[in-house]
Amino acid sequence: MVNETQLNEKVVLVTGSARRVGKAILLKFAEAGAHVIVHHGNSDSAAEQTAQEARAFGVQATVFKADLASPDAISDLFSHIEEHFGRLDVLVNSAATFFARSLLEIPLEEWQLVMDVNLTAPFLTTQHAARLMMKHQGGAIINITDNGGRRPWKKRPHHSVSKAGLIMLTKVSALALGPYNIRVNAIAPGPVLPPPDQTEEDWAFYKEKLPLKRIGNPDDVARAALFLATNTFITGEVLGVDGGSILTVGE
Numbered sequence: 350m351v352n353e354t355q356l357n358e359k360v361v362l363v364t365g366s367a368r369r370v371g372k373a374i375l376l377k378f379a380e381a382g383a384h385v386i387v388h389h390g391n392s393d394s395a396a397e398q399t400a401q402e403a404r405a406f407g408v409q410a411t412v413f414k415a416d417l418a419s420p421d422a423i424s425d426l427f428s429h430i431e432e433h434f435g436r437l438d439v440l441v442n443s444a445a446t447f448f449a450r451s452l453l454e455i456p457l458e459e460w461q462l463v464m465d466v467n468l469t470a471p472f473l474t475t476q477h478a479a480r481l482m483m484k485h486q487g488g489a490i491i492n493i494t495d496n497g498g499r500r501p502w503k504k505r506p507h508h509s510v511s512k513a514g515l516i517m518l519t520k521v522s523a524l525a526l527g528p529y530n531i532r533v534n535a536i537a538p539g540p541v542l543p544p545p546d547q548t549e550e551d552w553a554f555y556k557e558k559l560p561l562k563r564i565g566n567p568d569d570v571a572r573a574a575l576f577l578a579t580n581t582f583i584t585g586e587v588l589g590v591d592g593g594s595i596l597t598v599g600e
């Protein structure tokens with residue numbers, strides 16, 4: 350079991366960690382002394398760069414590319430972890446995909462892709478990770494959900510449904526895996542980093558809307574992930590890291 354003083358020699362996988370929020374989470378664990386696996390879907394050079402930044406903390410970092418819509422690719426990712434490290438102590442499911450589309454315009458293939466990446470992949474990684482963690486003293490799984498999973502999000506219905514499912518996956522996994530000393534929690538970020546096609550100015554309206562009057566940053570989420578990985582008596586929880594956005598009127 351991981352605690353605040355024992356991250357050295359622990360092994361951490363963060364899905365979708367070549368860039369953005371996943372990268373911030375991965376580097377937070379590397380800074381705390383954990384060996385890390387940089388998973389990515391299509392970001393070879395960014396993933397290598399992230400691994401280099403992790404190694405600067407004196408830890409091992411490997412890079413693995415896997416399409417999370419493919420169960421076989423997920424299986425290969427865990428074979429890589431087993432071969433390279435022989436153990437896994439923390440899994441962070443951060444990768445996700447979304448499309449802005451109203452309910453009646455969503456094509457079935459797009460619905461299925463969102464469910465595959467945002468919900469089925471975390472289900473499969475949880476199964477693989479739990480089997481590895483059970484061989485040692487347990488571990489921690491952290492699912493990055495979204496406030497869109499806690500209240501309906503009109504502009505991204507499939508994203509909202511997948512993230513609500515991820516919250517329930519967190520709770521059923523916490524129930525099932527608690528006896529193996531595997532804790533499972535979720536983080537529900539509010540607005541922390543605009544998508545690449547938007548700027549912070551595009552998100553200026555959040556400054557008015559959010560109780561804290563600012564958007565967050567990836568490090569806010571990364572620190573919450575480290576906390577949930579190291580506190581040994583929290584399981585089945587959803588921690589909002591959202592500047593109070595859940596308290597305001599939904600979209």
Ligand SMILES: NC(=O)c1ccc[n+]([C@@H]2O[C@H](COP(=O)([O-])OP(=O)(O)OC[C@H]3O[C@@H](n4cnc5c(N)ncnc54)[C@H](OP(=O)(O)O)[C@@H]3O)[C@@H](O)[C@H]2O)c1
Pocket residue numbers: 364365366367368369370371388389390391392415416417418442443444445446466493494495496537538539540541542543544
């Ligand atoms: N950013 C925010 O303000 C915010 C707010 C609330 C919740 N969140 C949640 O926080 C997490 C991280 O947010 P983010 O903004 O950093 O996410 P992001 O940039 O939208 O996506 C994270 C990563 O997911 C990976 N990914 C997507 N589809 C994949 C696939 N089929 N196979 C493998 N990897 C795939 C991508 O990897 P590649 O680049 O390598 O393809 C991408 O870098 C997500 O779960 C998101 O829903 C974020």
